[in-house]
Structures are given as C-alpha cells and as structure tokens.
Amino acid sequence: MGYKNTRECLNALDTRGELLRIDQVVDANIEVGAIQRRVFQAGGPALLFTNVKGCQFPMAANIYGTKDRMNFIFRDTIEMVEKLMKLKLSPMEALKKPWNYLGAPKTAWHTMPKKVSTGPIMQNETTVSKLPQLVSWPMDGGGYVTLPQVYSESPEAPGYGGSNIGMYRVQLSGNDFIPDEEVGLHYQIHRGIGHHHAQAIKNNVPLKVNIFVGGAPAMTMGAVMPLPEGLAEIFFAGAIGGHRIPMVTRQGYLPIPAEADFCISGSIVTGSGKPEGPFGDHLGYYSLAHNFPVLKVDKVYHRNDAIWPFTTVGRPPQEDTMFGEFIHELTADLVPSVFSGVHEVHAVDAAGVHPLLLAVGSERYVPYAEERQPQELLTNAMSLLGNTQTSLSKYVFIAAKEDMRSDESCHDIPAFFRHMLERADLTRDLHFITRTTIDTLDYSGISLNQGSKLVFAAAGSKKRTLSTELPANINLPDGFSDAQIFAPGILIIKGTRHQMKRDQQDSQLDRLGEALKTAKGIEGFPMIIVADDANFTAKDWDNFLWVTFTRSDPATDMYGVNAFTHAKHWGAETAIIIDARLKTYHAPALEADPEVEKRVDALGAAGGPLHGII
Structure with missing residues (x-):
C-alpha cells in the first residue's frame, strides 16, 4: 500500500502512460527546469531525464504536476486520511458511523516509523559536487535542491515526536560555499526548524540536520504539509504513505529513510552563516542573496538506483500549485476547528500564496444590531494572522458568511472581490498592522522579513453600486x-x-x-x-x-x-x-533565457521527445 520509493512510483506512472523518458543529453543548468515548466503548463506527463550532462544520476520532474496524478499516487490512503481529519473535527462521527473508520487503527499504526539497521540509502557514498546541480533561472546563485526533505530534531527533546521535516531550499554550489564541505540552508521565518536552531544556539551545540531527496512520495508530501505545531511530519508521512516509514537508526546519528534516493548529513554550527541566493522563487521574482545558515557536510549517501526528483518554481501557477490544491482538499473541513468562526480560507496562488488571503467568517457579536459591521470578523482575521502558515499573509480580505448566498465562496475570486467592494466601509474597515514580520520572500516591505499587513473586512448591506464605465471627466495629473x-x-x-x-x-x-x-x-x-x-x-x-x-x-x-x-x-x-508599481528596491522579476527556450521548442518539434506535448 503506497509507493515506498521514487522508482516504484515512476514505474506505476509509466504503466499508466504518465511518464515520458527523455534519453537525449539535457543540461541541469537552466534547460531541464525550462522543460519541466513548459510540460507542466501543458498539463503533460512526469519526466525522467536519463542522460544529464556531466552527471551520473537521472533526474525526474513533474511527478506531482497534475491534480489527477497526485490523487493517483496517494489513492490508497487519501480517503482514510480525509476521514481521520474529519474525525478530529467531530469525534462523534466515529460513534455515529463506525464502519467508515474500520481502517483507522491500521492508519494509526502506519504513522509510527519502523526502526531498521540499514537500507538501500546506505549502499553508496558520494560528494555534493557529484549530485545534479539544478539551476532553474538565469540569475540563480548556483545549483539547488528544490524538493528536499530537511529533517531535524529538537536538541532538548530528541526523537520523532520532536522532529520536523520541512521543504527548505538547499544551495549546493556557488557563492562562498566550500565545495563538498558546505551547503546553504535557506529557511524562512515561522518554520519548524527555526525552533530547533534556536534551541541549539541556546545550548551552544551544533544542530544535526539530514537532507533527504526522493524516497517515498509520502515523505515529500510530509515536508510540504502545514501541520499544527507539535505534530511531527514523519507521522503524517506514514499515514498518507500507507506504510510505516523504515528509518535507518544508528546511535549518535539522525535517522535516515531507508528508501530515500539521497541523503546529505551534516550539522549547522552555532553562529555559522553565509550569503545564499539569488534564487528564482515562487512569487515570480528572485529572492536575493542574504545570510542564511550553513550546513557543514559530513556524509552524502545514495542508493544504487538513485533518481533525483526536482521541481522548479516561478510565477504561479507552477507544480507547487498542485501541492496547495491537494492540501486544501485534505484540510478544508479542519478550518473551523483551527480558526474558530472561520468557515473557509483561500491563499491565492496567482498572487504568490502569502501576499493575499481571502476568507469567510462569522459575524455574530451583535446579532440584534440594525446594521451588521465587522467585529467578530476582526477577531477571526487576527486568529488567521496568529496561527500556522496563514500568519504570513499580507492582505487578508474577510467577508461575513451571513451576507453571502449559499453558492458564494472565496474561491470564486471575481465574485468575492465584487462582494467585498460593494460592502466595505472604507472609512472604517481597513485595519493595518505596521512594521511587523512578513514572508522572507516578499520584497515589498521596508526590509527583509519586515513590512505591514492589512485586514480588509466587509459586512452588512451593500454600501455602493460598482461602476463599469469610466468617469466622464476624469483628469489625471502629469505622469498618470x-x-x-x-x-x-x-x-x-x-x-x-x-x-x-x-x-x-x-x-x-x-x-x-x-x-x-x-x-x-x-x-x-x-x-x-x-x-x-x-x-x-x-x-x-x-x-x-x-x-x-x-x-x-x-x-x-x-x-x-x-x-x-x-x-x-x-x-x-x-x-x-x-x-502596485515595481519599486526601486524590489527584486527583479523572473525572465526565461531565450536561447534555452529555443532548445525546448526544438524538443517539441516533429520528431522531438516533447512533440505533441508542448
């Protein structure tokens, strides 16, 4: 039940007709990333590059490139995971319909990692410089790992219960990193590894870190899943993977998934840091070079048949959009239990996810008032800005459920904007939080990690009729x-x-x-x-x-x-x-390399491997 490693998963996709092998020479520098993005935009298959220039390892991409493919990969477990999440929302459900939860004990058993003494991951050792050096965009600072599973444990409470797996980008080469000895570890604010790093600094000890690449698809899903603090991603990976994750456990070392394709083991030395970046990021701009922790590399392991899974990010939608949609389907019913009074949320992918959050909440504080106005909605919004990944939101647009028809939703963006703009009192309903923390990747603020947030609330009856014709006497000043x-x-x-x-x-x-x-x-x-x-x-x-x-x-x-x-x-x-102009201090927007795009076009011509796909 569930795929235990990358090759198993790719073989299944191949049997289903959803894997394309590209056997001609391709370059990990810009070219494979451009191919992956073009195939994703076309809704194409997963890709296996068997002949990567200057590298012994094949690379795989677009594995999670369609919603249907993700549902196929996790088809054996997704229904039970959804039921268990619903059970968390309403425990009485198990008593009302116990036959729906007959598989729950088995799923719970799968959450517990399985201790093993060795596994395929331990078959070989290599060096960082021999790994695929993926450069996604022309200005990227070096080669990167883009689908990493970064594993750490609490120095104060080691073990799986205090562990964290996050998808934090890893720079393998470039800048001032010592080849084969150091890699850059970019983690943003409000990430689980940050708590572990803080404990290591407090106790003046190195923070041990393992970076896994490949293995069970469930491990990748665990790394991107926004779980509540205190719930370890390794447990979720077992549940969504449908099997106990076998972990190679050795005294004095962090555990390693036995079925991983690669593992970079090392530690962050207290106080270490070097410039990491630039990197073409998921907002559609480069994140520039800034100091981030450095991982001192001890060992690099790989299995005999290792495959290097990767993705590339850029202006949405990209492959990571599929992760967001999948996560939304799994967690939609949990929103009211995590955020009291909130009925639905929509982190808008087209706006880069964190810059814009749309939400629907209750407005029940003064039900006897003649005119409803935002009050409970503001409590709801502050809850969204104080918990989980929604805390990174920059603009929060929130409307009252009581004013919405049953068929209206914040996922219908044009209708939701119309609803908000018709009802908002612009003299009352704009609430700013200034000089606060914002997403590390957002360069619109007043410094790195610092900017402002806006809660834009709307409740009550319509306040205006929205126009669809230009004002007849509009007189713009010079420059506009x-x-x-x-x-x-x-x-x-x-x-x-x-x-x-x-x-x-x-x-x-x-x-x-x-x-x-x-x-x-x-x-x-x-x-x-x-x-x-x-x-x-x-x-x-x-x-x-x-x-x-x-x-x-x-x-x-x-x-x-x-x-x-x-x-x-x-x-x-x-x-x-x-x-909304580009500012003098903004990072540059991502632009493709025209020469590389021509090469990709050639792959799509008659006789090329991408003919009929792009």
Missing part, C-alpha cells in the same frame, strides 16, 4: 495615464516609474488622490490600482492579482481619494489607491 476598467469597481491607471527609496511614500500618489476627487462617478471605483503597465495588469485576473499584491506593501503603498487619519486610524471616504 491609460485609465481603464478591470472589473466592476476596480480601476487601473498607468503610473510613472517609481523613484523613491525604501520605506518612503510617494507624493505623486497623493496628487493622484487629490485630482480624482473631482471626477464625477469615481465613487463607483472603491479600488484603484496604479501599475507600470495598465494593459498587462488588466489583461486577466491572474495578472491583476500578481501585480497588485506582490508589488505593494499595505502601509507604504496605500493612498486614497479623500483619505484621512483620525486617532491613528487611516481611511478613505471615496476610494483606496494601491501603488
């Missing part, structure tokens, strides 16, 4: 042009190139707000976006969401028509203006 309607109530305007320093507002946007006061009908556009390219931003919802929410910091980049500040509360009587 090309005003166009994107959606009901949303106006996009082209602005001049941004020239301000970090942590500064732009008086040009204040002038725009002043000029729009006189535009008759502007009140029908409560949301106004200023962008570098109005046509690109207005092309579709994906472009609108990506530009608006990845290129703005709420506190720094929000202005208004008839804006005011009263007792430290900011609002706008008529409309909000979001400055």
